[in-house]
Amino acid sequence: MIEVEGLTKRFGQKIAVDHLTFQVRPGVVTGFLGPNGAGKSTTMRMMLDLDNPTSGTVRIDGKHYRELPEPLTHMGALLEAKAMHGGRSAYNNLLCLAQSNRIPASRISEVLDVVGLSSVAKRKPKGFSMGMGQRLGIATALLGDPPILMFDEPVNGLDPEGIHWIRNLMKSLAREGRTIFVSSHLMSEMALTADHLIVIGRGRLLANTSMADFIHENSRSFTRLRSPDRERLKDALSEAGHTSVEGTDGTLEIDGAETAELGELAARHGIVLHELSAQRASLEEAFMQMTAETVEYHAQAAPGWESSPAWGTNRPGPQGGQDTQGSRGDQGKGA
Numbered sequence: 001m002i003e004v005e006g007l008t009k010r011f012g013q014k015i016a017v018d019h020l021t022f023q024v025r026p027g028v029v030t031g032f033l034g035p036n037g038a039g040k041s042t043t044m045r046m047m048l049d050l051d052n053p054t055s056g057t058v059r060i061d062g063k064h065y066r067e068l069p070e071p072l073t074h075m076g077a078l079l080e081a082k083a084m085h086g087g088r089s090a091y092n093n094l095l096c097l098a099q100s101n102r103i104p105a106s107r108i109s110e111v112l113d114v115v116g117l118s119s120v121a122k123r124k125p126k127g128f129s130m131g132m133g134q135r136l137g138i139a140t141a142l143l144g145d146p147p148i149l150m151f152d153e154p155v156n157g158l159d160p161e162g163i164h165w166i167r168n169l170m171k172s173l174a175r176e177g178r179t180i181f182v183s184s185h186l187m188s189e190m191a192l193t194a195d196h197l198i199v200i201g202r203g204r205l206l207a208n209t210s211m212a213d214f215i216h217e218n219s220r221s222f223t224r225l226r227s228p229d230r231e232r233l234k235d236a237l238s239e240a241g242h243t244s245v246e247g248t249d250g251t252l253e254i255d256g257a258e259t260a261e262l263g264e265l266a267a268r269h270g271i272v273l274h275e276l277s278a279q280r281a282s283l284e285e286a287f288m289q290m291t292a293e294t295v296e297y298h299a300q301a302a303p304g305w306e307s308s309p310a311w312g313t314n315r316p317g318p319q320g321g322q323d324t325q326g327s328r329g330d331q332g333k334g335a
């Protein structure tokens with residue numbers, strides 16, 4: 001378990017991390033989200049004792065990182081900035097770390113196998129592609145077979161197969177009872193991977209909740225109905241006490257009703273439906289809704305472009321209805 005208590009970091013006048021308190025528990029993947037500059041990397045660096053907190057503490061299974069005798073066997077980490085020796089082979093990079101952490105050398109070929117780099121073990125990382133470098137970083141994190149793993153933007157530079165692989169790796173590591181803490185800006189990926197979320201904005205804690213509750217509490221879900229007999233459908237809905245809102249393309253949107261109930265209502269009135277679909281908002285929409293006020297760096301919309309409907313309106317955008325964040329039920333947790 002990782003326990004963060006009152007964690008604060010100032011850089012001069014700038015408060016990068018502001019009295020953060022939360023725990024990262026074993027057995028689940030915990031996602032760490034926040035807009036650019038929210039303080040995620042600084043928090044992760046403090047967890048690894050790479051930055052000193054201005055105040056507050058981080059405990060790794062009850063200890064400060066620097067008190068851990070062989071740290072790689074307690075907590076493995078992939079940080080954005082890689083600390084590999086470019087002139088040494090991948091194998092030798094891992095060997096140095098293994099030796100300083102009393103990890104048997106036999107573990108090196110195991111982790112190179114896991115990340116798919118066995119065939120390039122003798123090559124130097126300076127010639128590696130971004131994805132290969134990322135895989136080597138993941139091998140480093142796994143080297144000590146640690147119960148706690150932290151990944152900062154792990155899918156950076158990975159191709160779709162690599163993204164799928166790291167997603168499943170993190171889930172299976174969590175299923176083994178390990179503590180998995182992962183940051184990513186890719187909301188669709190996070191939605192498929194994380195069970196729990198810690199969300200920060202301007203260094204402060206905004207949410208510490210399950211993925212399902214986060215989406216539910218920060219977005220709108222509704223049912224979309226499309227019918228060639230729209231006016232009659234509207235009347236039937238209104239008679240039954242449902243308020244319909246005009247959607248795009250002549251659809252009707254109804255909040256707060258079960259999809260099945262609305263389908264049965266239409267059937268009772270003999271009204272043909274061309275669409276009856278539950279519209280669930282995506283994690284991305286929920287995230288943008290929650291963090292809108294804490295975003296520091298806004299891009300200007302290009303002329304002629306409309307900003308995303310999620311900004312400020314709290315309703316799913318064109319893709320939201322298709323559950324682009326990946327309905328966790330549909331995609332299958334064990335995928």
Ligand SMILES: Nc1ncnc2c1ncn2[C@@H]1O[C@H](COP(=O)(O)OP(=O)(O)OP(=O)(O)O)[C@@H](O)[C@H]1O
Binds near residue numbers: 015034
């Ligand atoms: N060494 C430093 N000196 C001064 N300011 C810093 C330093 N490191 C981070 N900051 C500032 O602290 C704030 C938090 O930065 P941090 O990199 O932790 O955010 P982040 O959430 O990881 O951002 P991103 O999503 O863009 O990676 C930012 O305003 C950043 O400019």
